Amino acid sequence: MSINHETVSGAVDSAAQALADELVAAISGTARSFSLHRKVAQQDEPVPALAAIRVLGADVLSAYLLAGHAFPTADAELVHAAVGAFPAPPGTAPDAALWALRDQALTAALAELGVVAAGWPGLAGTAAEPTEAPHWAAWSAELVRCSSLALPPLASPLREQARRRRLDLMRGVSRALLRRDYPSAAKLARWLALDERQACEPLLAPVLEHLEFLAADQPRTKLDVALARRFVLAGAES
Amino acid sequence: MDVTMVRRAQQVADQALAWLGQMRTNFALPRDVQHWELTGDALKGLAEVTLAAAIVRREAVAGPRSAQTAEELIDFAWREFDAGELLYTLLRHTPPATHPVEIYSHFTLAGLRHPPLERLAAHQAGLRAAAVTEHVPNRRLAVLAARRRLGLPDPPDVPGLIAQTWLGGTPEPWMLDTFNAYGVTHTVFHLTDWGGKPEALEPRLQDYLHRWLPVWVEVFAETRSWDLLGELLIVDVCLSEPEWYPQAWERLAAAQREDGMVPNGVTRPPDDPGQAFHNHNHPTIVAAVAGTLTVSRALAVAS
Structure with a gap:
């Protein structure tokens, strides 16, 4: 864009x-x-x-x-x-x-x-809503592009998919981290955090910490991580 | 699983094996050095091609030409090791060394034996020293696999040995690097005896690999790390329920050269096969094993 x-x-x-x-x-x-x-x-x-x-x-x-x-x-x-x-x-x-x-x-x-x-x-x-890609890599790339939809008050088909496809999301995060693509990793972690309370992902906490250390010089990545932290906190308090 | 993927795996294995057969004299041990001066590098290639050929023989899914090539490679390697006598000499010369028994165990897969070496190995396996060799964790499993092939008892704490490996620790999947990736692949190879016993890999580790192997296959296919990608494809068919990865097979097949050699993807291979041999024989051996085991598992699943 x-x-x-x-x-x-x-x-x-x-x-x-x-x-x-x-x-x-x-x-x-x-x-x-x-x-x-x-x-x-x-x-x-x-x-x-x-x-x-x-x-x-x-x-x-x-x-x-x-x-x-x-x-x-x-x-x-x-x-x-x-x-x-x-x-x-x-x-x-x-x-x-x-x-x-x-x-x-x-x-x-x-x-x-x-x-x-x-x-x-x-x-x-x-x-029209984008077609849901069956393969985890293509699907998670789409979620990276649409990460601004990952906000607590917003409902969307992508959010439903993210709630359902936790392993695919985490695979996308892992792939992005292995490729040193921290912006994408943070956007996918944000999707994971959005409904963390309903679908817990044990690797989310270490992912967020990892990004805070390795992407400390990338403000937009830090924003996604901060949002993810906020989602988790709000979910825990509600 | 789709038929095209199986055909592709068969084709990659056949062509890789043909190249290995043509290049077999390059695996010969140096003639001008004493046995105690043989380096790990000199032994490594011959040991690995022996293993590949022994797996082709064990799985018995190759066509007549590839099966014949595998037989010739085993015979060649067995002659190079003087029908096991050289490995026996190496073991007597340096009793704490584990590589003579590890290499010898490849031949036992093909039914070749050297009884005096096996008696000496049995004696050494019972020593306290055998439990404390300063190896990296996955290498300890290579020694374990060799002992099992010789029919020797397991050491007392196999779960402890597994727990010390990278895979055994089921780490965060994004912390994999190339070094640890080879540790993962070899942990699986040794525990399943190269796919011979998929159930020997505990469910906890099978589940972990089902979760994260797709990520690693994707990443190492993207980086054109053909050697490691081939090993990861072997890992897949060592599991109880393989995923098959048809796209990765397409990419590996496309990377294979017309003469059958599979480049390592890191260094550019020279046109002369003799010059290319040093850096690219390993990925070609890996491709032969990966293709053979994939075809074999596919036939087993289909039957």
């Missing part, structure tokens, strides 16, 4: 990493407050910061959904602006189905926060 309009090479990626770092602090409880619009206002280059909101998708709302941070109207307006500034590609684009799933996650997360996003210009249209 690519974001166009990048004026300086790598600027969007840097902004996404910075935003991920902020989210980790907000989710983990080390930051007292979190506000998207204040973060963007602090940036010298607001355009990449706006793009970063689109890159992280529903994950930008995780601090409000999971860690009790207030969701001000200004933040909702900023997400609205990001969607408009960086619209989903047409339905005929090769990655249109992926955009549709990610925007479905964003819309559902906004709804949880009381914001009706239906009809916002720039949101992807609906798409």
